[in-house]
Amino acid sequence: MPLIVTRALLVYLVGGFRAGYDSRIRCSFEPDAPLDVHVFLSSTPRYEAFSPDDLVWRVTDFSYTLDAGHKRTNVSVPLGERASSNETVYAHIYLTRHGSSPDPQDPAYSRRHVSSTHVPLVVHGPRPAFKPLRNLLTGARPAWQLELEAIPEARRATELVPLWKPSLSINLVVDNDEYPSREDVPAVLAHHWSAEGLFVAQRQQFRPILFVNELEITPNRLLPLNASLRSPPLELELRPMSVGRFVWMLNLRRSFASQEAALGISQKESDELRAMFVQTNPYLLYATVGVSALHVLFDVLAFQSDLSFWRSVESMEGLSTRSVVANVGMEALILVYLVDEGASWLVQLTSGLSLLVGVFKIGKAMRVRRADKARAPTGGASSTDEYDRLAYGLLAPPLLLLVVGYAAYELVFDFHRSWAAWALNSAVALVYGIGFIVMTPQLFINYKLKSVAHLPWNFFFYKFLNTFIDDLFAFIIKMPALHRMSVFRDDIVFFAFLYQRYVYPVDRSRLNEFGQRGDADAPRDAAAGGARSGGAPPPQKGGGASARHRPSKSKKAD
Known part of the structure; x- marks a missing residue:
């Protein structure tokens, strides 16, 4: 009897232990x-x-x-x-x-x-x-x-x-x-x-x-x-x-x-959102949400700075008029393409605002250019206009060759809805592929003048901050391959401008885009002469902005 009780007790204890464990x-x-x-x-x-x-x-x-x-x-x-x-x-x-x-x-x-x-x-x-x-x-x-x-x-x-x-x-x-x-x-x-x-x-x-x-x-x-x-x-x-x-x-x-x-x-917007959320690393996605707010802020600041700069422009010395016109032409093509493809209304709105600002800049540039010609002592073309014409003269033949070659290839080997669709697709693909060439004349003018003080640096700062944000978007948002390439294309142009800003000296006596001088007691004739020639006088002694930039060792262009 004691043996039976002992065994029953052991079974109960073991069973209770296992039940507690297995629960x-x-x-x-x-x-x-x-x-x-x-x-x-x-x-x-x-x-x-x-x-x-x-x-x-x-x-x-x-x-x-x-x-x-x-x-x-x-x-x-x-x-x-x-x-x-x-x-x-x-x-x-x-x-x-x-x-x-x-x-x-x-x-x-x-x-x-x-x-x-x-x-x-x-x-x-x-x-x-x-x-x-x-x-x-x-x-x-x-x-x-x-x-x-x-x-x-x-x-x-x-x-x-x-x-x-x-x-x-x-x-x-x-x-x-x-x-x-x-x-x-x-x-x-x-x-x-x-x-x-x-x-x-x-x-x-x-x-x-x-x-x-x-x-x-x-x-x-x-x-x-x-x-x-x-x-x-x-x-x-x-x-x-x-x-x-x-x-x-x-x-x-x-x-x-x-x-x-x-x-x-719409089904299209839902599909794009699903792909973005599912195929993207969550940490990258969270970072993108915060960066998107900065993108909108920088867009607003860039538009504001660009308008402020062009309202105060009184001379086109150092600025490429042809680049302004070419940029407006590209913006118009891209806007038509976005509407034809049924892109998001937000993308169309941004492109439309850029086009309106570009039209305003063309009108301002033409008025200022006529005033420059009227002020010129001999009535001849300025050095900036000569450099601008020279740069586009060198770029026009290969640009025309690319246009004709790409359009011919698309016409012979591909299928299209209509002749208008073929022309639009060819033009937009060309804009995405070689859009950086439009900025090349401005780089050439800066090189010839050995100066970058005539550029709207506040506008460039905001726009190029957005190019780096666009680099992030290029990895998570579905977009055509050519558009993705154009995002990284802008980075190359930005670094070229940064290099020129580092190499060429800054004249603190020059009027900036808001009509202000760096040195209040700078001679008036130095500022006026610098504005007319587009060149940069030797850097001022005693530091300031000129001390922060490395002086150029090359001679000023004639």
């Missing part, structure tokens, strides 16, 4: 446990075959840790006749402990060591709208357009077509935390465990979450399936994900869905 909820996979990932494709939402013929990707060197890195592969999926039918293709993703099998009929199968998820790779939606294109010389049309035009227009407007998802981003949510009870589990995780059947109540364990991130698959990336696309491409990617980022992604998905319904934002 803590933890993952069924140990930290750093080796894992296998299997991806099968089939035509059914539930998969039971586990056939090697359906296996498109298997990863055997992954582990349950945030330091597992990421795996990636590209495959072609042979759909055959299914490509043009309404049949849906599903991806079945299984995560197992290394060496285990996802097949319940296999002896190596262990239910608590298998997680799975299933996603469709084909969705059905309206046929993507297209703008008719043709070769303007031969009248030839793209093959895909001929295939679409063969379908009656009424059918094209109402028919739902199969659309292929070109990528599958698989994220393993790594959660090594232990939760005292179900009440301590975050609501988002508890709901996901229940929805996916990942919680094993008998063992107080949860199986890992496999999260397929489809936020970055925007509608413009979907590929219409047809007879010509029988083996669509599929990019498979596997990477670990923290619990915090997983919760953030779920909240982001719900937020986009509610905002699209409540605010009525």
Whole structure:
């Protein structure tokens, strides 16, 4: 009898100890446990075959840790006749402990060591709208357009077509935390465990979450399936994900869905926002939000400084009139292009304001230029005008050659909506590609005059601060490659101006853009002579602004 009581007491104590220990909820996979990932494709939402013929990707060197890195592969999926039918293709993703099998009929199968998820790779939606294109010389049309035009227009407007998802981003949510009870589990995780059947109540364990991130698959990336696309491409990617980022992604998905319904934002704007949030590092994104406010501030200050400078301009010595005219021409082309492409109204507004300021600058420059000619003793051209004409004379032949060559290439080898669209695209591409040439005459004038004191440095300061902010935007905002190149092009011009400001001396007796002198007692004739010639007298003694700049060793231009 005492032996039976002792055994019963031991069983009770051990059982109570195990019950207390097992009441803590933890993952069924140990930290750093080796894992296998299997991806099968089939035509059914539930998969039971586990056939090697359906296996498109298997990863055997992954582990349950945030330091597992990421795996990636590209495959072609042979759909055959299914490509043009309404049949849906599903991806079945299984995560197992290394060496285990996802097949319940296999002896190596262990239910608590298998997680799975299933996603469709084909969705059905309206046929993507297209703008008719043709070769303007031969009248030839793209093959895909001929295939679409063969379908009656009424059918094209109402028919739902199969659309292929070109990528599958698989994220393993790594959660090594232990939760005292179900009440301590975050609501988002508890709901996901229940929805996916990942919680094993008998063992107080949860199986890992496999999260397929489809936020970055925007509608413009979907590929219409047809007879010509029988083996669509599929990019498979596997990477670990923290619990915090997983919760953030779920909240982001719900937020986009509610905002699209409540605010009525366009599909294009929603797609761009989704891509920016999903494909960008969160820390870079947070920094961009703060920097965006500075971008708006610098834009306002730049416009204000530019207007103040040009209101006070009384002589065009040292300033390139042709650059002002060329910049306005480029701004007009870019604004027309943005309107034609349906760009954001905010981008169009900024471009429109720049165009209005440019038109004002042209009027002011022409009036001041006429006044300069009237004041000239001999009535001849100024040295600045000669340098400006010389610089553009050297740049005009290669510029014209580039215009003709690029436009001819586009005309012969590409498809366009109309002659006007071809002319506009050629002109805008040229503006993006060689826009820095417009600033070259001003650099040439500075070099000849050995001075930069005639430039609106406050305006340059604000504008070039914005170029560095645009560098940040170039990495996170979707934009054409040519526009991205133009952002870094402005940096090169800025550093060239900085070099000239460092090399050439600053005359503190010269009037600045606000009509003020650096030295109150500077001789009037020195300031007037410097303003007429555009040159810079020797630096003043005793420091000041001239002491902060290295004197030029070259002689002043005649």
